[in-house]
Every structure is written in C-alpha cells, then in structure tokens.
Amino acid sequence: MGTVFDIIIIGGGIAGMSAAAELARDHKVCVLEMEPAAGYHATGRSAATFVPSYGPPAFRALAQASEGFFTAADPQFWPAPLLSPRGEVMLIAAGEEAHIAEGEALGLAHMPLDELQRRVPLLKRDALVAALIDEAARDIDVDLMLQGYARLVRARSGEIVFRTRVTGFTRHYGAWQVQTAGGESYSAGMVVNAAGAWASEVARLAQAQAINITPKRRSAMLLDLPADCAPDDWPLCFGAGETFYFKPMGGRLMLSPADATPVDPHDAWADDMALAEAVEKFQQVMDFEVTHAGQTWGGLRSFANDGNPVAGFDDTQDNFLWLAGQGGYGIQSAPALSRLAAALVNTGQPPADIVAAGLEPATVSPSRLSQQ
Ligand SMILES: Cc1cc2nc3c(=O)[nH]c(=O)nc-3n(C[C@H](O)[C@H](O)[C@H](O)COP(=O)(O)OP(=O)(O)OC[C@H]3O[C@@H](n4cnc5c(N)ncnc54)[C@H](O)[C@@H]3O)c2cc1C
Numbered sequence: 001m002g003t004v005f006d007i008i009i010i011g012g013g014i015a016g017m018s019a020a021a022e023l024a025r026d027h028k029v030c031v032l033e034m035e036p037a038a039g040y041h042a043t044g045r046s047a048a049t050f051v052p053s054y055g056p057p058a059f060r061a062l063a064q065a066s067e068g069f070f071t072a073a074d075p076q077f078w079p080a081p082l083l084s085p086r087g088e089v090m091l092i093a094a095g096e097e098a099h100i101a102e103g104e105a106l107g108l109a110h111m112p113l114d115e116l117q118r119r120v121p122l123l124k125r126d127a128l129v130a131a132l133i134d135e136a137a138r139d140i141d142v143d144l145m146l147q148g149y150a151r152l153v154r155a156r157s158g159e160i161v162f163r164t165r166v167t168g169f170t171r172h173y174g175a176w177q178v179q180t181a182g183g184e185s186y187s188a189g190m191v192v193n194a195a196g197a198w199a200s201e202v203a204r205l206a207q208a209q210a211i212n213i214t215p216k217r218r219s220a221m222l223l224d225l226p227a228d229c230a231p232d233d234w235p236l237c238f239g240a241g242e243t244f245y246f247k248p249m250g251g252r253l254m255l256s257p258a259d260a261t262p263v264d265p266h267d268a269w270a271d272d273m274a275l276a277e278a279v280e281k282f283q284q285v286m287d288f289e290v291t292h293a294g295q296t297w298g299g300l301r302s303f304a305n306d307g308n309p310v311a312g313f314d315d316t317q318d319n320f321l322w323l324a325g326q327g328g329y330g331i332q333s334a335p336a337l338s339r340l341a342a343a344l345v346n347t348g349q350p351p352a353d354i355v356a357a358g359l360e361p362a363t364v365s366p367s368r369l370s371q372q
Contacts (some may be wrong), residue, residue, distance in 0.1 A: 005030040005159075007345070008178055008188040010166050010202055013043040014142070014331055015323050016194030017149040017160075018338035023192075024156035026346060030186060031153065032178070034165035039146045041267070042196050042330065045299030047220070047247060047254060049236060050332045051088055051137040053106040058308045061358035062333035062340075065351075069335035070140070077155070078148040080141065086247070087235035088137035089116060091285055092130040099240035100130055108132035120234050122225075127285045137236060140331055166195075169206040176206075176319065190319040192341065197265035197300040199310075199324035208317040211310060211369045213324050215300035216260040219270035221278075222294035223253040237285075244281045252294060255282055260301065268298035301328045304369060309333070311340055312365040321345065322366045340364075 005028050009016045012033030020031045035041070050070060052063040070082045089111060090103045111133040117123045153160055168179040169191070178186040195202040197215035204210070223246075225231055231248040238245035238258070246255045257278035259271060279290045304310050304325035314320040323341050326333060336354050343351045350361045362368060 003030070003184075003186050005186065005188040007190045007192060008032060008176065008186055009192040009194055010178075011194035011196055011198075012038040012150075012160060012162070013041060013194065013196050014039065014146055014149070014334045015196065015326060015337065016192065017146055017153065018334040019192055019194055019323055019341045020158055020160070021149045021152040021156065022338045022342035023345060024153050024158035025342070029153065029156075029158040030188070031158070031160045032164045032166055032180065032186065033160065033162050034181075036162050038150055038160070038162075039143070042299050042301065043142065043146060045220075045268075045297055046142060046331055047236070047245070047256065048140045048142045048249075048331065049086065049088070049137060049247065050083055050140050051134065052332070053108065053134050053136065054332075055327070055329045056307050058359055058363050059327070059329040059333055061354070062309070062336040063329065065336035065339075065354040065357040065359065066333055070138075073145075073148065074152075077152045078144060080144060082141050082145050083138040084141070086137050086139045088134045089235045089237045090132040090134075090240050091128055091237055092132070092240045093127060093285070094129050096240040097129065100132065103132035103240075106134070108134045120231075120237065122229065122286045122288050124285055124287050133235065142331055145331070145334075166202060166205070174318070190321065190345065192321045192323055194323040196324070196326075197302045199302065199322070201265065203314070203320075203322075206317055206320055208314040208320045208322075209366055209370060211322070211324075211366060212305055213302050213310065214262050214305075215265050215268075215302045217263050217268050217271060217298050218256060218301055218328070219259055219274045219278075219296065219298045220254055220256040221270065221275050221296040222249065223255055223290060224294055225253055225288065239281060239285075244278045246282060255279070257281075263300065265300065268300050270296040270298040272296075301326075301330075303327045306368070308368075309337060309364050310366050310369065311337055312344055312361075312367070315367055315370050
C-alpha cells in the first residue's frame with residue numbers, strides 16, 4: 001500500500017507547492033518532487049515579474065485575483081514584502097506604431113521619451129517613436145514566495161519529498177497507488193498533476209485525458225553594465241510585440257529574446273542563436289556594446305493549445321486534478337490558481353472573488369480540451 005495520504009501533488013514548483021499549502025488546510029497532503037529542491041525547473045528560472053496586464057484574459061483575471069495575496073501575505077510565512085516597484089515599458093520603434101493601440105487597450109500610459117531616457121540613461125532616444133508604461137508591473141521575490149508556501153505546507157502537517165520521480169500509477173480499491181523511481185510507493189485518494197513541462201507525460205502514466213501541454217523554451221542571459229551605470233531602478237523594457245526584453249536583476253541586466261520554441265520536457269538550457277538575436281535588438285535601442293555574455297539559462301514555459309491554464313478534474317480518471325499550462329504567467333497567477341484548485345476539491349465551485357475578477361471557469365477546465 002505504501003505511505004497513505006489524502007492527496008498527492010506531483011511537482012514541487014510554484015504550482016504544486018502553492019496548491020499543497022492551500023489543500024493542507026483540510027487534507028493530509030504530500031508533494032512528490034523529482035529534483036533535490038523546490039523550484040528547480042520553470043519556477044526557479046523566471047523573470048520574476050508581476051504584470052497584471054500581461055497575457056490572455058484568463059491569466060489577467062488570475063493575476064488580479066492573486067494581487068491581494070502578494071500585498072498582504074501572512075508575515076509568519078512570508079516575512080518580507082513579495083512585491084517591489086519595477087514598472088514595465090513597451091518600446092515602440094518606427095514601423096511598430098500598430099502596437100500603440102494594443103498597449104493603450106491594456107491600460108498602459110504614454111511615457112515621454114525624454115523621461116524614459118532619464119530613467120534608462122543608456123537608451124538611444126532616437127531609436128524609438130513612442131513608449132508606453134505599465135506602472136503596476138512589479139518584481140516578485142520568487143524564492144521567498146516558494147519557500148513561504150513550503151513552510152506553510154509543513155506547518156499544516158503536509159510532507160514534501162524530494163528526489164522522488166513518479167513513474168506510474170495503479171488503483172487499489174479506487175485509491176491511487178503512485179509508483180516512484182526509487183521503488184517507494186505512495187497511496188492517496190486524489191492526485192494533483194502539477195508537473196509543469198512533464199504534465200502530459202504524468203497524465204499519460206495515469207491514463208488520464210490526452211491533453212497537449214507543450215513546453216516552450218525561453219532563453220536568458222545576464223549582462224554586466226559599465227561600472228558607473230546602476231540599473232537597479234530601471235523599468236523592465238520590452239520590444240513591441242514581445243520581440244525581446246531586459247530588466248535589472250541583482251545589479252546586472254537580464255536580457256531575453258522572448259523565444260518560445262516548442263521542445264520536449266527536459267532540463268533546459270539557453271539557445272545561443274536566440275540570445276545573439278536578442279543582443280542585436282538590444283544594441284539597436286541601447287547605447288552599449290555587449291562584448292561577452294555572463295551567466296545564461298533556459299527555462300520551459302508550458303502551454304495548452306489554447307494558451308489558457310488547465311485547472312480542474314480530469315474527464316476520464318476520477319480524482320485526478322490538473323494544474324498545468326501556466327505558460328509565462330505561472331508565478332503571478334499561482335496564489336489564485338492554488339485557491340481555485342483547493343475550492344474545486346473542497347466544494348466543486350470556484351471562489352467567488354476569482355470569478356468576480358473575470359475568470360470564466362469553463363475556459364480553464366480540462367473538459368474544453370477533450371476534443372483536441
Ligand atoms: C525565462 C522565463 C521567464 C518567466 N517569467 C515569468 C514572470 O516574470 N512571471 C510569471 O508569473 N511567470 C514567469 N514565467 C513562467 C513561470 O516560471 C511558470 O509558469 C511557472 O514557474 C510554472 O510553475 P510550475 O510549478 O507549473 O512548473 P515547474 O516550476 O517546472 O514545476 C514542475 C515540477 O514538477 C516536477 N516533476 C515533473 N515531473 C515529475 C515527476 N514525474 N515526478 C516528480 N516530480 C516531477 C519537476 O521537477 C518540477 O520541479 C517565466 C518562465 C521562464 C522560463
């Protein structure tokens with residue numbers, strides 16, 4: 001039979017850890033994570049930004065419904081602020097004017113180029129025709145957020161087991177028997193699939209719905225700027241149409257080509273060609289010659305075919321809950337998505353505040369994807 005729990009959560013990224021914390025309020029939960037630490041994959045590789053205007057409507061609603069958590073998280077588990085000011089600026093070059101209306105529709109405000117250049121002194125003012133700013137964009141302390149959720153799981157008597165890869169499922173009198181690579185087996189009435197890039201693979205093992213969750217690689221590098229240039233207060237800047245972006249990170253500048261190349265799930269690394277293209281675009285708008293790359297990394301952003309998250313019970317397997325397809329918005333939406341997951345388990349209904357924020361539950365349900 002193995003160790004018995006109410007709910008086993010597969011994946012110790014932000015999705016699995018936040019859901020475990022919410023579910024541990026009322027259930028005996030266990031997180032199974034194949035890596036030696038939480039957040040090793042997508043969660044530990046993000047741009048760590050909260051941008052409520054970013055993404056499809058379902059994600060914007062989830063970000064809005066998450067904001068209260070970020071600004072008022074329980075200090076016992078999150079002893080420092082989770083958000084800090086940043087701002088996000090859409091850079092518009094000649095020929096890209098069509099994106100202005102897009103930014104305006106999302107509530108971004110026009111920013112005079114002189115003012116932008118005061119904030120980002122290396123900017124080539126003449127390379128742009130306009131800029132739009134979203135002042136609501138903030139930085140997220142992702143490590144603090146994730147570790148706080150892990151502390152909450154343990155405080156609510158949940159368990160987190162690392163170095164434990166789920167390799168198969170069977171049923172014993174209806175309960176899930178979860179097999180792992182180490183030979184250990186775990187038993188639970190319910191499983192939550194929060195396996196990120198591996199979500200389709202985990203579903204296949206459980207003979208659940210065949211939903212395509214496609215991992216897409218995104219690359220990034222850190223640039224060292226001249227010694228007299230302190231970028232800490234610069235806003236995140238992105239090319240209109242999300243062609244590249246850069247933002248301060250720990251005294252250096254993170255630069256990403258905003259690539260989204262479909263790949264199989266794996267321990268991702270950066271695409272050097274994509275990074276070279278980002279450097280070229282960066283140098284078109286910044287008065288700075290990149291002579292060498294600092295640290296580089298890659299991460300997988302995982303998407304359902306329609307770009308919305310997959311949060312809800314499987315159509316074919318009882319007591320199999322999906323929590324996948326968070327794309328490039330999984331950190332900023334995790335507080336609401338984890339509350340949604342717990343509410344679906346406990347009451348079968350989404351929380352009223354998340355619906356009031358604009359989430360249409362059918363747009364995130366696995367059922368919408370059964371015919372794909
Ligand atoms: C470069 C980049 C920038 C980003 N920027 C932002 C941003 O600014 N803001 C934002 O909100 N989001 C951002 N994202 C997206 C965000 O990182 C993801 O949406 C989020 O981390 C997904 O969390 P997750 O828990 O689903 O996935 P993961 O963090 O990948 O966690 C899934 C876990 O499941 C485990 N697992 C898989 N299979 C098994 C198995 N069989 N057994 C046991 N464990 C298993 C894995 O080891 C992994 O730890 C960015 C992503 C990238 C790559």
